[in-house]
Amino acid sequence: MPWLNVFNGSSASGKSPSDRVRLGIIGVGDRGTALLLNIKSIAEILNVEVAAVCDDYVPHYQRAIELTEGKAKAFYDYRQMLEMKDLDGVVIATPLHEHARMTVDAFRSNIHVFCEKAMARTIKDVRRMYETSLQTKRILHIGLQRMFSPVYLEGMEKIHRGDLGQITQVRAYWHRNNNWRRPVPADKPELEKKINWRLYDDISAGLLTELSSHQIQIANWALQSQPVSVMGSGSINFWKDGREVYDNIACIFSYADGTQFLCDSLISNRHHGIEEKVLGNNGMITLETNKMYSEKPPSPPAILRLINDIEKDIFETIPIGGASWIPETAVQYTGEFITSRYRMDETKLQMEAFVKYIRQGEAPKELAEQGYHASLWCLLAENAIKSGKVVTLPKGYEI
């Protein structure tokens, strides 16, 4: 994967303060806090520091100051933060509809951006972020969580080198069973929309932008392509509590080679949990569970030898016996692991990569492209659901 080159070779992170990568964090809510803590955990090794924090919600603003032991400059307004002279990059973890202007403003201030997925609330904004990144030659790193996960990287390597044969379908689901609400202080009901922004149509596309966007990137990654069309359905069929975004969606993305990607999400049953399955004529990979299931079992040595003999016109005795089957246990084929390098710290790997890109001064173009396509297509899926039509890529959105 091109975006991985950053982990190769020496990281050349000098120890001196002048070499230090200085980051600002915009939005220190749940996600912003997680990102901040991850940066702190690599601060020493990678010579990076959280130099500034910003949140316009007082409790988060104060928490950010505490988390940085008062060493980071704190702001209520991100524009003031962007005026800081020595900021190398910002990490944006604000509600979706704010991503675009913050990102574009950062680029115009010559600052690199790590922005949480999805990119923006509208495809126009998605395009604007992407183009501004190209114009200003600043890094646009979208926080699609699986891109640096060892399981996904090794799984994709197997998929791309043909271990599954021809890829014939991708399917993904993300199921939870909760109302997806965050608590709003009882004395401040006016904060509802600020805190539960994921539930409001003008701020978020709900499940599509907040959950499915990850999986759309994974499907694109597996298929090494982007969709050509999408159709979908969605509704609020369970959490009828005044929310504006769907609590269940189901989409089909079609790719140029005829492959379909089935993607659904709901928050009223968690039995199936989360999974992405890549299906080929020779096998299937389930990425979330780190498993590979081949349709054709690996051949035992005796069979391999016999095939070899026949192909080479050799007539020899084939030694068999020594049952490897244990008939008295319930043996079921439960697949093989993709990799033993199972790491759960994807967020940290993302932050490591961002810091290293900044130090290099650039990132491979595929990094921004993956974010662009995943974000674009989850909004086109929303469009398909709302219009009931099959949606294709609008003109001017090709890259």
Next chain:
Amino acid sequence: MSAVYHSGFYAMGTRLNLLLPSIDEEVGERVVHSIRHEVQRIESLLSFFSRESEVSMVNRYAWREKYRISEELFTLLETCIEFGQLTCGAFDVTMRPLLDFWKGTDSHTVDEETVKRLREHLGYEKILLNKDDLSVKLENDVIRIDLGGIGKGYALEKVRLLLSDVGIRNAFVSFGESSVLTVGRHPNGDCWKVGLRDHRAPESSLQMFRMTDASLSTSSNVLVSENGDPKEHRHVIDPRTGFPILEPRMVGVVSDSPLQAEALSTAFMILNDSQIEGVKSVAPDIHVVKIEHFLESPVAHEL
């Protein structure tokens, strides 16, 4: 350079591999598809582990009152009972509870009385078949029918029929590497030469069989991994005593019938040489090889 079609799939807790010399991909795919379908059908009929299999239904309900079963299962149970009689009880499909008992226990502290009591409840003769209404009744609620010792052989019988139906003249089928079905001959020979692997030198064989349209089944109480290392001791219960066979041993039986090969290889793990000769006198076309001292100094002798 000769072409050979090869495919495989998982079934019955193991893998089935199929080699069809001089058969092209398209025909091969079609053949393996129908074989897979058939083997999976048999598995869903006979599986001890699937709650919904017909055998599981029998195990759940047939001790209370007689239970009607399919003609296919009925015939197979009849065959199992016949093998029980032929081998003086050395082949017995009701021993599962004893196997579970031994698996869950430390052999040194076994209470002989418990084994004896459990054994008294088991035995193929306690499966009562009624041909008039195709029903089965189990004499008590301890017995469990487990066709694991014959399932692959039965499936290979069906594979053999399928191959002959579609006009395949030469084939080599390995089911779990312990049961082999051969049809016709190797492209460069007049038969298929199949050996019993010497685990000390996994590339060589202790005994070789020349097979045409025949099946080889092997049984052992030691599992050997692909590189030849002994993996674990496997319990093989002597149905006559209820105790496991401890001496590391392997038996190979070649027969025209895969079902017969599999049932007899299981039974011959338990019977002594003269008892095996006795069985051979009624089934003269089989070849039997027994390997004693399987782990340290395996020596094959043909019976």
